[in-house]
Amino acid sequence: MNGVTGRMGYRQHLVRSVLALRDAGGIVLEDGTRVGVEPVLVGRDPVKLADLAAQHRVERWTTDVDEVLADPDVDVYFDAQVTSRRPAALRAAMAAGKHVYTEKPTAETLDEAVALAREAARAGVTVGVVHDKLYLPGLVKLRRLVDEGFFGRILSLKGDFGYWVFEGESQPGQRPSWNYRAEDGGGITVDMFCHWNYVLEGLLGRVGAVTAKVATHVPVRWDERGREYTATADDAAYGIFEMPDGVIAQINSSWTTRVHRDELVEFQIDGTHGSAVAGLHRCVAQQRAHTPKAVWNPDLPSADRYRDQWLEVPANAELDNGFKAQWEEFLRDIAAGRPHRYDLLSAARGVQLAELGLRSSAEGRRLDVPEIAL
Structure with missing residues (x-):
């Protein structure tokens, strides 16, 4: 090892x-x-x-x-x-x-x-x-819903990943400093798009095209020895991925966001017959017949407790680390x-998606994802 x-x-x-x-x-x-x-x-x-x-x-x-x-x-x-x-x-x-x-x-x-x-x-x-993420209890449950046809025709996936990584000045950062130096192989796109590729493949199929925008929101950080350095790698990436059958996936990845969700990563799949939200461990779902009729009214505070309207998806098995x-x-x-x-x-396809994501951001355009032949 x-x-x-x-x-x-x-x-x-x-x-x-x-x-x-x-x-x-x-x-x-x-x-x-x-x-x-x-x-x-x-x-x-x-x-x-x-x-x-x-x-x-x-x-x-x-x-x-x-x-x-x-x-x-x-x-x-x-x-x-x-x-x-x-x-x-x-x-x-x-x-x-x-x-x-x-x-x-x-x-x-x-x-x-x-x-x-x-x-x-x-x-x-x-x-x-x-x-590893395909083996997480939350995604195992989400995949089971896909396999059982719970969603009907799948329309979209949206993912939100990230947390605030301290700059290292007043509090030590939670990640190593090389993550924020492109010359050392850092960057959230290189890191996370490899994950998102296999997550999308495991849930929905091969990615056909990508449109991405990456950013370095925090340009100055401090390393493990307290030395100031310029962050040359991206710390946030915003991606749109085109999937089979017209499904659209969008995933935000950021080390410069504060968490207002139940887990550090969450994925929501919406379909004609139901929706589900999965994190690392939990998965909740809402069937078409149990979907409340939401009405937009900005003049009054909403009385709906939207999170309470979803049902927990059981594990039905022992799901290990x-x-x-x-x-x-x-x-x-x-x-x-x-x-x-x-x-x-499979890993090469993840590297390919990261490369195309960075290129899409640099060129400001949508890019097809070609098949890789051995």
Whole structure:
């Protein structure tokens, strides 16, 4: 596991996924057998790695990734490094015959992301890319409504993501400073459009066209050492995505907004027969027959409590941490010798959408999203 000293690599992938699986005795396969999981921590800071290993009873850690890739007892390489270091690391792992599971974006450019997908197709290993949001309880419920035809003819999707990230002057920022420097691979479009691509694919289908506007609303920030710097990357992105059958999706992404919603991300699907709103965990719905007749009257305060008019969508199953759920699926795919459904080609489409979003904003126009051929 390379990059576990970072926030996501540590919290979601190491602690809440792999260590949770290890402590539960591994995963149970389709035939009832159990496979154990044991991480090897890899990174550049030996002090941090040693501390993590001691804290979580991990036997092995190293700063030498080549040593681990040469070890025949290591089956899987996981990458949560910064994007600029990822392509070379994934290539080395696939060349060493390791199965690969990785965070995204998989590369800084579409050409490199597609090249990685082609190499994976030749490598003969199981490759997976983190698509965590599709495993979140809220989106699992939303997808179930889609599959069951609850919406009738789907008309639109709207998404709202973000929160206020402090500039770092009076209060430390919640995100690393490189996120706000384009020269270091930062920017909310590069970060989030990769997510929105697979969310839209998972709910509605392939994105056919994009119109976007990005902005750097906060031009000056302070880094982890309290030094002032110029923010060169976008901290907000406003996108319109054209989907199959005329469905229109619009998603706002911002690190410069204050939250007035139930969760940090919410998606609403509207259809002829019903609507639903999903966050990370909850999902509420309103059927056509239960839809109140709203009347516009700006002269009087509204007596309607609109949120109370929606019904909770039950889980009807135990829905685990989304990162852990995908780890389990990926490891089962390895054991079964089959491809993982969220692969490097899917990741390349996310990189493509981010590139087109930035280009759409720069050129001020709508852009088609072409098919990617391997």
